[in-house]
Amino acid sequence: MNDTLHESLRVLINEVGSNQLADIYHTVWGERRALDVLPVISRDELFGSPLASRRYKSASSLVKIFHVGEKTFLSEWAYEDVAREQFGTETKRPMVYLSDNAESIEKSMWCYERGMVPLIGEVHNPAAAVAMAKKYQIDSLITDELSLERFRPFFGDCPYTLTSISIIGPQFTIARIQWVLPYAKEVRLVLTLPETGAFARAKLEVNPVFSPLPRCDIETVGETLVLTKQDSLVTPIIRYDTAISSKSVRIQNA
Amino acid sequence: MLDRAGYSLIAEKTFSDFRSAPPAKEDAWRYCVRVTSGTTGGQLIGAVLQYQAESVKRFSQLRAPVLCLGASATRLAYNLQARHGMPAESRSLVLDGADLNSELKVVLAQYAPDSILGFVSFVVRVAEYIDRETALGVRAIILSGECTTEAMESLLRDTFPNARITSRYIALEVGRISEVSCGFQPPNHYHPYKGVKVEIDSPDESGVGSILVSPSTRPEVIQYQLGDVGRLKSEPCPCGATEILEIMGRNGRDYVKLAGAIVRREECDRVMLSVALFDDYRLDTSHVILDGKLRGKLHLRVYRKDGQRSPDLGARIEKEFSRQLYLSPSRTLAELVRTGDFVPLSVTFADAPFPIKNKEIKILMVDA
Known part of the structure; x- marks a missing residue:
């Protein structure tokens, strides 16, 4: 982390630690404010706390429900922050085809926030999604591993190459998705969690190496990836335990 | 008159033009692209929806909708x-x-909604998962897209006592067709929206026929046949309106949404042929509230040409029809009865063949 980034993070930590709207970080941190002594915060600690205790700013926002196993959580995202995310590339006719409803809506809103009109695919109707994608002549795709397989028939007789395909998710099984490589000029893997947004990216290849996205810091603590995002989010992500095994992804820190 | 095929040609042209020339970035939010068809079983039609400032005004009073x-x-x-409207x-x-x-x-308690928008069948299911305190904070329920029954409205009024419940009649293809419900009329009765001409095609003796709409904002869409049947009456309403449009469901009643499931005529016809225990039928569908939960109710009226009837035969029809009738891709009526989403099927025998009018309506939505 360079000095400028370190300084912006220090400012963020101080703001979060003294925030009058929400107190979950203060509760977990106590009076500690130095990054290297801040405790790692888990999903249950952060997103298991009431929404009001982790709403660090008020803004026009989308609230998402996300499920992890049997547990249900809420995650609130200001549209201004959604717009800053790097889920895909900017093209004229993007398509969002994801297996989760809330993620589909959020990624489609990301397209709108960036001035694109997306086609959103119906999760439970791949045949219709494929038919519509052909009709709209999509030029990019934001998808996940499961949905990409459902969408496979689209590529069977697609007469052109997409500008990009962004496959998002917390982990990737390369052997299951590398078939898609010939169908786009660029196929990128984007490490993403519903509650953190995107935080690292790699080209699809046999042994992908992920680079942290701008303003994202990734540490390995124990055997898991711990994430800090330097943006002032509704629920800031500071030393957050992603529960992603460091053995499942290779991270190339700058 | 513009039928679905004619509408399809117009929509395809609009879609094609839009695809060739997407809007400027700052105007992207005014457009949605989507496909329509689904329950009609017709061909997929690409549609471009455009929103004006007027379209988003209905959200201007909401701060936390579900x-x-x-x-x-x-x-x-x-x-x-x-x-863009809130x-x-x-x-x-x-x-x-x-x-x-x-x-x-x-x-939901954490989110603290002030309003709920959407399909009534979905909203009544959500009502089961909301605690009293959270429900008291809901000030508006805005329904669209489905017919509502008295039972549904009653459940919503009980669950959300502080909410004003309104509905509108809209269609994806043409947008808004009615004003917001005025509160003086029963469910599914609307006043046509200003600038939308509503007509009834080939009404029967009770005035029921296919609904045709001509929105002034879409001059190329004239007498569009929505696929719904209804009745248009000229009579004064206490709110000041003079026309009342009663929506009675889909043309030919090809399907009815009920308690989170869909009762399809095609599926009922299939089961009738499969069980081979009667020659014709009518299916009355309704909602009932039991133990505070909204449940679907089906009453099957069957006709046999040979006039045969008995309690045993009725029981066999009830058992086989329930076992074989799928109301969702994976669940039969019998399974939905077991889970408490539906009450058990009831069966009666008709004395005479069913009269055919309104294109042989076999599935009827009735209030319990």
Whole structure:
């Protein structure tokens, strides 16, 4: 982390630690404010706390429900922050085809926030999604591993190459998705969690190496990836335990 | 008269033009692209929906709506309008059927909705997962897209005593068709929206026929046959309106949405042939409230040409029809009875063949 980034993070930590709207970080941190002594915060600690205790700013926002196993959580995202995310590339006719409803809506809103009109695919109707994608002549795709397989028939007789395909998710099984490589000029893997947004990216290849996205810091603590995002989010992500095994992804820190 | 095929040609041209020339970035939010068809079983039609400032005004009083809609594209369209119609610092929550579990009560309490928008069948299911305190904070329920029954409205009034319940008649293809319900009329009765001409094609002796609409904002769409049947009456309403449009469901009643499931005529016909225990039928569908929960109710009226009838035969029909009738891709009526979503099927015998009018309506929506 360079000095400028370190300084912006220090400012963020101080703001979060003294925030009058929400107190979950203060509760977990106590009076500690130095990054290297801040405790790692888990999903249950952060997103298991009431929404009001982790709403660090008020803004026009989308609230998402996300499920992890049997547990249900809420995650609130200001549209201004959604717009800053790097889920895909900017093209004229993007398509969002994801297996989760809330993620589909959020990624489609990301397209709108960036001035694109997306086609959103119906999760439970791949045949219709494929038919519509052909009709709209999509030029990019934001998808996940499961949905990409459902969408496979689209590529069977697609007469052109997409500008990009962004496959998002917390982990990737390369052997299951590398078939898609010939169908786009660029196929990128984007490490993403519903509650953190995107935080690292790699080209699809046999042994992908992920680079942290701008303003994202990734540490390995124990055997898991711990994430800090330097943006002032509704629920800031500071030393957050992603529960992603460091053995499942290779991270190339700058 | 413009039927679905004619509309399809217009829509395809609009879609093609839009694809060739997407809007400027700052205008992107005014457009949604989507496919329509689904329950009609017709061909997929690409559609471009355009929103004006007027379209998003209905969100201007909302600060924390819950959106309860079906197709992803519909959910996105509503959320997009909410995003651009709500005051600053407002938020929205888009629900999916998969979110309806025991933890929803907790997350809804945290979210603290002030309003709920969407399909009535979805909203009444959400009502099961909301605690009293959270429900008291809901000030508006805005329904569209489905016929509502007295039982549904009653349940919503009981669950959300502080909410004003309104509905509108809209169609994806042409947009708004009615004014917001005025409160003086029963469910599914609307006053046509200003600038939309509503007509009834080939009405029968009771005035019921196919609904045709001609929106002034879409001059190329004249007498569009929506696929719904209804009745248009000229009579004064206490609100001052002089025309009342009663919506009676889909043309030919090819399907009815009920308690989160869909009763399809095609499926009922299939089961009738499969069980081979009667020659014709009519299916009365309704909602009932039992133990505070809205449940679907089916009453099957059967006709046999040979006049045979007996309690044993009725019981066999009830058992086989329930066992074989799928109301969702994976669940039969019998299974939905076991889970408490439906009450058991009842069966009676008709003395005479069923009269045929309104294109042989076999599935009827009736209030319990």
